[in-house]
Amino acid sequence: MKRREFIKNAALVGAGILIAPSGAFGANGSNNKLNIALIGSWGRGAAHFDSIGTENVVALCDVNEEHLAFGAKRFPQAKTYVDWRKLLDDHKALGLAAVVICTADHTHAFIANWALNRDLHVYCEKPLAISVEEARVVRANWLTKKGKLATQVGMQRHANTNFNRVRELVRDGAIGELKTASAWGNRQIRRDGYLPAEGQPPAYLHYDLWLGPSPAHPYNKGYFSGGPGANCLQWNMFWDFGAGQIGDMGSHTMDLLWNAVDAQLPTTAEAKGEKFNPDVTPVECESHFEHPANDWRGPIRVSWYQGGAMPQSPKEFIDLKRIGHGAIFKGSQGFLVADFDNRILFPYGKEADMSYYKPRAKDKLLPPIGHFQQQWLDACKNPNLSTACDFEYSSHMIEQMLLGLVAYRVGKKIQYDGAVGKVTNCPEANVFLSRTYRDGWTLNG
Numbered sequence: 001m002k003r004r005e006f007i008k009n010a011a012l013v014g015a016g017i018l019i020a021p022s023g024a025f026g027a028n029g030s031n032n033k034l035n036i037a038l039i040g041s042w043g044r045g046a047a048h049f050d051s052i053g054t055e056n057v058v059a060l061c062d063v064n065e066e067h068l069a070f071g072a073k074r075f076p077q078a079k080t081y082v083d084w085r086k087l088l089d090d091h092k093a094l095g096l097a098a099v100v101i102c103t104a105d106h107t108h109a110f111i112a113n114w115a116l117n118r119d120l121h122v123y124c125e126k127p128l129a130i131s132v133e134e135a136r137v138v139r140a141n142w143l144t145k146k147g148k149l150a151t152q153v154g155m156q157r158h159a160n161t162n163f164n165r166v167r168e169l170v171r172d173g174a175i176g177e178l179k180t181a182s183a184w185g186n187r188q189i190r191r192d193g194y195l196p197a198e199g200q201p202p203a204y205l206h207y208d209l210w211l212g213p214s215p216a217h218p219y220n221k222g223y224f225s226g227g228p229g230a231n232c233l234q235w236n237m238f239w240d241f242g243a244g245q246i247g248d249m250g251s252h253t254m255d256l257l258w259n260a261v262d263a264q265l266p267t268t269a270e271a272k273g274e275k276f277n278p279d280v281t282p283v284e285c286e287s288h289f290e291h292p293a294n295d296w297r298g299p300i301r302v303s304w305y306q307g308g309a310m311p312q313s314p315k316e317f318i319d320l321k322r323i324g325h326g327a328i329f330k331g332s333q334g335f336l337v338a339d340f341d342n343r344i345l346f347p348y349g350k351e352a353d354m355s356y357y358k359p360r361a362k363d364k365l366l367p368p369i370g371h372f373q374q375q376w377l378d379a380c381k382n383p384n385l386s387t388a389c390d391f392e393y394s395s396h397m398i399e400q401m402l403l404g405l406v407a408y409r410v411g412k413k414i415q416y417d418g419a420v421g422k423v424t425n426c427p428e429a430n431v432f433l434s435r436t437y438r439d440g441w442t443l444n445g
């Protein structure tokens with residue numbers, strides 16, 4: 001609740017406050033605009049053009065020089081780079097205040113850490129990390145800068161008013177005492193294994209930089225054959241480049257649940273799914289987590305289902321499969337079913353007469369977030385403002401999801417000590433908490 005109340009208060013202060021400090025943490029004093037770098041200047045990057053276009057875009061980076069040229073058409077004054085490390089080396093010369101990260105998932109935590117370590121505000125496309133260790137390092141870095149830097153993970157559906165309404169219903173007891181919460185996504189993109197070597201990378205593509213910290217895999221144009229904003233579906237299922245559905249739609253859909261349960265790290269994780277493939281993350285899989293009680297609810301079980309696995313419906317006539325990406329909350333007095341925009345309240349059981357629930361007065365409703373990217377830009381300029389999906393909230397969420405993949409790999413229920421980031425009952429699981437990087441790449445540089 002504290003986080004929420006803070007966001008609420010911040011929103012009441014008003015998004016229009018622009019008395020920003022100049023210097024590293026704020027906006028450029030002369031025109032109150034932020035000097036921003038966009039890393040990944042095509043595809044999802046283009047979805048940020050309009051919001052960052054209101055600021056000074058001083059640098060662009062893309063490993064694909066054609067995509068760099070695409071970004072440069074929109075921001076002709078920006079300095080261009082193919083290696084994000086060089087761009088960040090130049091942060092002082094560029095007068096940089098903030099970066100927006102729209103690259104492939106296996107570089108997100110790297111760029112986020114490097115940017116935080118240089119006192120830059122960060123907007124990172126989801127997922128924030130693809131290993132438990134990455135999530136923890138980003139969070140640790142950000143917690144040392146909280147209050148000075150603004151962070152946001154690109155889970156922009158969070159600004160849908162339905163997220164607030166779902167949270168209010170759960171928090172205010174419309175389903176009684178919360179017991180379990182499950183989210184699911186039905187996307188299925190199957191691959192057999194890493195793509196075979198095929199031809200040479202085109203001259204305009206710096207393939208080795210695209211691989212970045214991940215182990216080398218031969219070039220195949222298949223990794224780059226998707227349309228703008230959807231090319232991530234060509235590589236995010238491979239272990240070395242992504243976390244499959246967990247990092248893809250799972251980030252958005254678990255956010256719908258996460259926003260309503262006020263959880264941090266689970267104490268256990270267990271998972272089952274299709275047969276393990278060393279190259280490709282599972283399509284069909286389900287994972288379950290135990291979370292301790294907090295100040296407004298008892299202990300809960302959180303679950304994630306993907307690729308055809310589904311939670312049980314409370315009644316046959318509620319066909320959860322008709323909802324592609326959704327969440328169901330089970331309480332002592334009923335169920336709440338939601339997708340990103342809608343919700344259905346289902347009182348359940350003889351005692352479920354709703355007498356225990358009082359709807360909020362209109363003036364007590366959680367305030368709208370407004371434009372999601374703008375929320376971050378405003379917070380960059382005014383450190384008193386908060387963001388909905390900051391690196392604390394988002395790193396806990398993705399760390400939980402990634403623990404599900406660890407449990408899936410070892411095929412056991414794992415006990416997790418979130419304070420130190422270790423599995424306590426299954427030593428072999430600890431190997432899967434981190435990834436091995438290629439020489440020359442430092443996660444926390």
Ligand SMILES: NC(=O)c1ccc[n+]([C@@H]2O[C@H](COP(=O)([O-])OP(=O)(O)OC[C@H]3O[C@@H](n4cnc5c(N)ncnc54)[C@H](O)[C@@H]3O)[C@@H](O)[C@H]2O)c1
Pocket residue numbers: 039040041042043044045061062063064067082084102103104105107125126127154155156209210212228229230231232233247248
């Ligand atoms: N929030 C959302 O709704 C949403 C939607 C789509 C994609 N995404 C996320 O955005 C990211 C990009 O997705 P996409 O479909 O645009 O992928 P993409 O493969 O098209 O990559 C986007 C751009 O980044 C460049 N790039 C990749 N790695 C780079 C690196 N190391 N340094 C510099 N440039 C690099 C690519 O050349 C490309 O121009 C993914 O992490 C994805 O999960 C989020």
